[in-house]
Every structure is written in C-alpha cells, then in structure tokens.
Amino acid sequence: MKKEVGLLFVTLGLVALLSGVIFGVIGAFQFVFPEFITTVSFVKIRPLHVSLVVAWIFSCAIGGIYYYMNNCCGTGLWSGKLAKMHFRIFVITGLLILICYFMGKFGGREYWEFPAILSIPIFFSWILFGINYFKSAFNKIGGWPVHMWMWATGIVFFFITFSEAYLWVFPYFRNSLVRDLTVQWKAYGALTGSWNMLVYGTAIFVMTRIKGDEKTAHSKTAFLMYFLGFANLLFGWAHHIYIVPAASWIRTLSYGMSMTELLIFAKMIIEWRSSLEEAKKDFHIIPYKFIVASDVWIFLNLGLALAISVPAVNIYSHGTHVTVAHSMGSTIGINTMILLASAFFLISDITKSDFSAAQKKQISLGFWLFNLFFTVFWCCLIIAGIQKGILTVEDKLSFQEVMTKIQPVLTIFAFCGIGVLAGLTLVVSPLLLSAYRYFKS
Amino acid sequence: MLILTRRVIFWSLIVLFVIHSFLVFTIGTEEDKGETLLTKDALNGKLVYQKYNCTACHQLYGLGGYMGPDLTNVMSKQGIGELYVRAFLQNGTQRMPNFHLSEEEIIFLVAYLKYVDKTGISPVKKFEINLNGTVTQK
Numbered sequence: 001m002k003k004e005v006g007l008l009f010v011t012l013g014l015v016a017l018l019s020g021v022i023f024g025v026i027g028a029f030q031f032v033f034p035e036f037i038t039t040v041s042f043v044k045i046r047p048l049h050v051s052l053v054v055a056w057i058f059s060c061a062i063g064g065i066y067y068y069m070n071n072c073c074g075t076g077l078w079s080g081k082l083a084k085m086h087f088r089i090f091v092i093t094g095l096l097i098l099i100c101y102f103m104g105k106f107g108g109r110e111y112w113e114f115p116a117i118l119s120i121p122i123f124f125s126w127i128l129f130g131i132n133y134f135k136s137a138f139n140k141i142g143g144w145p146v147h148m149w150m151w152a153t154g155i156v157f158f159f160i161t162f163s164e165a166y167l168w169v170f171p172y173f174r175n176s177l178v179r180d181l182t183v184q185w186k187a188y189g190a191l192t193g194s195w196n197m198l199v200y201g202t203a204i205f206v207m208t209r210i211k212g213d214e215k216t217a218h219s220k221t222a223f224l225m226y227f228l229g230f231a232n233l234l235f236g237w238a239h240h241i242y243i244v245p246a247a248s249w250i251r252t253l254s255y256g257m258s259m260t261e262l263l264i265f266a267k268m269i270i271e272w273r274s275s276l277e278e279a280k281k282d283f284h285i286i287p288y289k290f291i292v293a294s295d296v297w298i299f300l301n302l303g304l305a306l307a308i309s310v311p312a313v314n315i316y317s318h319g320t321h322v323t324v325a326h327s328m329g330s331t332i333g334i335n336t337m338i339l340l341a342s343a344f345f346l347i348s349d350i351t352k353s354d355f356s357a358a359q360k361k362q363i364s365l366g367f368w369l370f371n372l373f374f375t376v377f378w379c380c381l382i383i384a385g386i387q388k389g390i391l392t393v394e395d396k397l398s399f400q401e402v403m404t405k406i407q408p409v410l411t412i413f414a415f416c417g418i419g420v421l422a423g424l425t426l427v428v429s430p431l432l433l434s435a436y437r438y439f440k441s
Numbered sequence: 442m443l444i445l446t447r448r449v450i451f452w453s454l455i456v457l458f459v460i461h462s463f464l465v466f467t468i469g470t471e472e473d474k475g476e477t478l479l480t481k482d483a484l485n486g487k488l489v490y491q492k493y494n495c496t497a498c499h500q501l502y503g504l505g506g507y508m509g510p511d512l513t514n515v516m517s518k519q520g521i522g523e524l525y526v527r528a529f530l531q532n533g534t535q536r537m538p539n540f541h542l543s544e545e546e547i548i549f550l551v552a553y554l555k556y557v558d559k560t561g562i563s564p565v566k567k568f569e570i571n572l573n574g575t576v577t578q579k
C-alpha cells in the first residue's frame with residue numbers, strides 16, 4: 001500500500017465530514033423532536049458533530065499543505081516521517097476524543113468539549129507540523145507567494161490561540177467569569193481566523209494552479225488582503241462578547257476593526273461582473289466549480305458577519321441561530337467548498353486520472369443539490385434567529401413559548417440537513433473511491 | 442510589495458497583538474461585579490458545569506449551544522429561584538437529561554449560578570441604540 005501522507009489526511013477528513021454531518025442531522029432532529037433518538041443525548045451529539053466537522057477542516061487543510069509543499073511549491077517536504085507521525089497522533093487523539101464523547105467524559109468548554117488532557121497530543125502534533133512546514137518553506141528560493149505566508153500564519157497562530165484557549169486552567173483566568181469568557185472568545189475568534197488562513201491559502205494555491213498564473217499570488221493586492229485578514233484575526237473577534245461586561249474599549253476596537261472588512265465586501269461588489277465572466281469560462285473544471293461556490297458564500301457570509309459586528313444588530317442576533325448561520329455558513333459554505341476543491345485537485349494530481357462521465361454527472365448533481373438545500377438551510381437559521389432575537393428583547397413570551405414559535409423553521413432546517421448530507425455524499429463518494437483505489441494499487 | 446515591507450507590517454502587527462493581549466488579560470477584564478459571591482463552592486460549581494457539558498445546551502452571556510435557555514440570570518429571574526433551579530437539576534426534563542447529580546454537586550452548581558447572576562446581564566433587553574451603531578445598556 002502506497003502512503004502519500006497528504007492523501008491520508010484528506011481521506012480521513014472526508015470520512016470525518018460525512019460522519020460529522022450525520023451527527024449534525026441527528027442533532028437537528030433532536031432539537032425539533034425531543035423523542036428522536038434518546039439513547040444518545042444531544043449533550044453528546046453536539047460535540048460529536050462539531051468536533052468531527054472541525055476535524056474535517058483541519059485534516060483536509062493539513063493534508064493539502066503537506067502534499068502541495070512536497071510536490072508543487074518548489075520546496076519539497078522536509079520530513080515524510082514526521083508527517084506520518086503527525087497523522088498517527090491525529091488519528092489516535094481523534095479516536096480517544098470520540099470515545100470520551102460517547103462515554104460522556106467532557107472537558108465542557110465550547111467547541112473543545114473533550115477532557116483538557118487530550119489537548120496535549122494536539123499541541124505536540126502541531127509542533128511537528130510547524131517544524132516540518134518551516135524547515136520545508138525556508139528551502140524556497142525567492143519570496144514566498146501569499147499562500148505560503150497564509151499557511152505559516154495559520155500554523156503559528158493556531159498554536160498561539162489554542163494555547164490561549166487553555167489559559168483557563170490557571171486560576172487567574174478561570175476565577176473571573178468576565179475574564180474567562182473574554183479570553184476564551186478572543187482565542188476562538190483568532191483560532192477560526194487561523195484555520196481560515198490555512199483554508200484561504202489553499203484556495204489561492206488551487207486557483208493559481210488552475211489558472212496557471214503564479215503572479216497573482218505575489219501581487220500587492222493579494223498581500224494587502226492578507227494583511228487585512230490577519231489584522232482582523234488579531235483584533236476583530238469581540239463581536240462574540242459584546243454583551244460580556246469587559247472594558248468598553250475592547251468592543252470599540254473590535255467593532256472598528258471588523259468594519260475594515262467592508263473593503264473586501266466593496267471589492268467583491270465592484271468586481272462582480274468580471275468575476276462572473278471569469279467564472280463562466282472554467283466552470284466545467286470540478287475544483288473550480290467549488291471555488292466559485294465558495295466565492296458566493298464568502299460574499300453572503302461576509303455580509304452577515306458585517307451585520308452582526310454592528311453592536312445594534314448584535315444585541316438582537318447574539319445568542320440566537322443567527323450565530324449558528326454565521327458559523328455553519330462559513331464552515332460549510334466557505335471552508336468546506338474550498339477544501340472539496342482542494343481534495344478534487346489533489347486526488348486528480350496524485351492519481352493522474354480523470355473521473356468517468358457518470359461520476360462527473362454525479363458530482364455535478366451533488367454540487368447543485370448541496371448548494372440548493374444549503375441555501376434554504378442557511379436562510380432558515382437566520383429567520384429562526386431573527387424571530388428569537390426580537391421575541392427575546394420584547395420579553396413577553398417564556399423561553400419555551402419562543403422555541404415553539406421558531407419550531408416550524410427549525411423543522412425545515414432539519415429536513416434540509418438531509419438534503420445537504422445527500423448532496424455531500426454524492427460529491428464525496430467518487431473522491432473516496434479514487435483514494436481507495438490509489439491506496440490499493 | 443517589497444519583502445522588507447511585508448516583514449515590517451507583519452512584525453508590527455505581532456507587536457500590537459502582544460500589547461493588546463496583555464491589556465485584555467489585565468485591565469480590560471479587571472472588573473468582576475460578582476466577586477463577593479466567588480466562594481469555593483462557586484468555583485467548584487464551574488467545574489461541575491464543565492464536567493456535565495451544560496454548555497452543549499445552555500448559554501452564559503449568549504455563548505454556548507441553543508437547545509436550552511441562557512442561564513446567566515436564571516437565579517434572579519422572576520418566579521424562579523433556588524428551588525426551581527434545584528428541581529431542574531434533580532429531575533431533568535424531556536429535553537434536559539437527568540444527570541443524577543449528587544447533593545454536593547447541586548450545591549456547587551447553585552453557588553456558581555448565583556455568582557454568574559451577579560456578574561452582569563444576559564440577554565440584554567433594556568438598551569438604547571446610538572447613531573454610530575453602538576448600544577448603551579440601561
């Protein structure tokens with residue numbers, strides 16, 4: 001069995017994606033039908049869902065970076081052995097985390113809901129990744145293209161912010177709720193920013209390959225956008241904690257920072273016509289299709305993010321499903337689309353073979369099915385969130401009454417989840433089949 | 442963009458990040474209105490809250506999962522008090538599992554929720570919107 005470590009990560013990621021989405025669908029049905037699958041409670045299903053889909057994002061992004069560094073960036077990979085060790089640690093830690101969830105053993109922090117001790121192998125594996133990346137990257141002759149800067153930033157800042165997310169183990173941070181929440185969400189905001197660096201870097205890399213044009217990855221605009229994104233990663237996280245009673249300058253600074261993203265929004269609007277023309281030309285290329293979809297979702301989710309970063313809107317949207325639309329909108333619409341593009345690119349590059357006509361049809365069908373259901377899914381979350389936000393501020397109904405009001409929209413959301421799962425399965429199964437054939441050959 | 446320019450911008454941002462983090466960790470989060478209720482029991486209560494992953498379904502300051510209500514001010518909500526909260530913790534509901542908590546764990550959780558209640562308000566229902574898009578709590 002051949003073992004291209006990049007493909008191992010990507011394959012693992014695809015499996016995590018499908019299983020994670022299955023748990024998501026189960027969770028959504030538990031939300032609206034309390035009698036649905038009571039043997040495994042929502043308290044376990046939610047972390048299973050979130051951790052598996054986050055594992056998908058990391059695994060596919062990391063796999064891509066290993067493969068592209070080794071084969072495409074003119075750097076080579078410093079150590080294949082270290083990369084394989086990273087993979088083994090990733091798998092073992094992942095399994096331990098899943099076992100803990102099933103057994104009901106929690107660390108109980110939002111997103112990293114596993115016992116804190118399991119963060120140690122994650123730290124360690126990330127050090128291996130960092131060493132390998134930088135040892136390889138410094139082989140590069142001439143300046144780095146912007147995607148290598150982004151990967152480097154993502155790797156370093158994941159490490160920093162993951163550490164920050166564990167500051168709560170020290171009483172100084174843990175013993176004040178205001179400090180704990182502020183630092184926790186400072187870390188999480190930047191942490192998502194870090195994985196976005198890995199993912200957006202991947203998108204830029206794939207685009208330069210499809211277009212056969214390296215120059216854009218060295219352009220001034222590319223770097224300006226990168227620095228804007230980086231500054232937002234560092235300082236634009238406080239929309240999560242506007243209502244936490246920390247000092248007001250934290251809010252003000254972050255509000256101002258977030259609004260600089262209007263520049264990106266404006267750029268997209270100004271360029272939409274030429275982007276559309278561009279998009280039409282190469283839409284038949286599979287990875288490109290997914291990149292185009294991610295662009296549309298970037299536009300929509302950036303609009304939403306800008307809106308909820310305005311405190312006057314945030315006061316209604318915070319603590320409602322609008323936030324879930326924001327997080328799932330970005331992780332599915334943007335990250336997952338880009339990473340699927342990368343998976344298609346990588347697998348065709350490794351296997352040097354194309355998909356059959358029937359498979360291409362299936363992928364295209366899956367693509368449209370996914371995007372259609374996901375659009376309704378996303379809108380339902382926003383509608384449910386707005387309803388809950390307004391009803392909560394009005395303060396006339398009890399929590400149960402509010403939830404009853406939003407139940408119908410959430411029911412549509414849950415059923416759309418099945419459509420999203422079906423679309424993704426159609427898209428992912430040819431990828432898994434190719435990977436399986438490659439490993440067997 | 443010159444490689445040198447890139448490096449200068451990069452490292453300037455890093456320096457600002459370090460300063461900003463330091464300020465957030467210290468003066469930015471200095472005030473704790475609930476401090477007097479921060480007893481040993483309350484501190485243990487936080488760990489119990491984490492042990493049972495209450496955050497999967499509940500929010501504090503709007504942060505957490507969305508199946509259940511925000512618990513920030515559950516202790517001072519009208520018609521609700523310690524007895525009411527205890528009833529939930531002892532029995533669970535159709536949606537909320539019964540965790541079979543020990544009496545000690547319940548005491549810890551109640552102390553913790555009392556502390557949380559004093560730290561501030563969530564969700565915010567009384568506020569004024571200013572012209573620049575910011576909000577003043579009333």
Ligand code: HEM
Pocket residue numbers: 017021024025026027028031046049050053054323324327328331332336413414416417418420421497505506507508
């Ligand atoms: C690629 C696919 C997906 C990704 C990357 C993803 C990601 C996420 C993330 C990051 C969260 C945490 C949200 C937050 O706390 O704000 C979440 C929560 C959730 N997701 Fe997904 N998700 C995916 C697909 C789905 C699907 C298809 C469903 C089914 C309807 C679903 C149902 C849920 C539910 C019910 C929650 C919990 C929300 C709550 O706490 O109330 N997800 N998902």
